[in-house]
Amino acid sequence: MSNRRAAAVLAAVVLAALAVAAYALYPALSLAVVGPPSDYERTTVTAYDDGGERLGSVEVRVADDRVKRYAGLSYTENLSADEGMWFVHDDTASRTFVMRGMSFDIDIVFVGANGTVTAIHHAEAPAEGVDGDTLRYGGTGRYVLELPAEWTTRHGVEVGDCLDAAGYETTCAR
Template sequence: MSQRSSAILVAVVGLVAVLLLGYALYPVLAVGVLGPPTEYDRTTVTAYDGDDGERLGSVDARVADDRVSRYAGLSYTENLSDGEGMWFVHADADSRTFVMRGMSFDIDIVFVSANGTITTVHHAEAPVEGQDGESLRYSGEGKYVLELPADWTTRHDVSVGDCLDATGYETTCAA
């Protein structure tokens, strides 16, 4: 290989590396420089008992459906009222891990399959002083994740196997 060909190869590999790094860091940089999103689409998410279809409760949820809003999540939110939540939308169902970055209050984290069936429920505590919220990791399987005020799932008797129906999404388990 000639010196010119080697130089071109190194330049192309370097450019690809810079582009991949930029893509990976985009949400971090966007939130760090511009701050968290201030406008969100909203949806109503209603929980139904997985056995008998009884309505268990509902929330008005902000929709986080892009990389920046999913990264920011509730990190810059002071609190959630009992009727609020955040509905995270991903392109497909997969194993996901959520962290408590920048959180100042406890929440419930509910992982939801593509059809709306609840696969995992976590009661996540906010980081204590001196603790890095990145180290508080909560994992589950799903296309969607719903974050709710602490113990909302307990107060409404919502558990694994129940169904979440989100207006405007193909969550059909309650049908």
């Protein structure tokens, strides 16, 4: 291989690596430069048990792009009793959420495409000096709902129940 061709291949590999790194770092860099998002859409999420009885509802901010999902509740000082964040993904997959920048406990609820609750975690805020990225909570879903701590317990929400989000295709309650 000629030196010129080897240099071209090396340059292409370096450019591809830079593109992948830029894509991966985009949410964190965007938050560092621009700050946290402020233009969230809002909707209502209502919980129903498997018999269709209404368990409760919350008003949520919708995190439907990479920057909003990455920021999550990190820049939020607290949540009122019936407030939360609804994370919207393009597909159903195994996901992991972390407690990055959190200063209060929350419930993390993983939700299938039709609105069925697949996992519930009671996540504690990181202790002082602990990196919230190390506190990891996993589940499978297209949506994830973050709520004030113990909201699911107070309202009797369990795995298998339904979350119906206004404006989304969460049809398990219908």
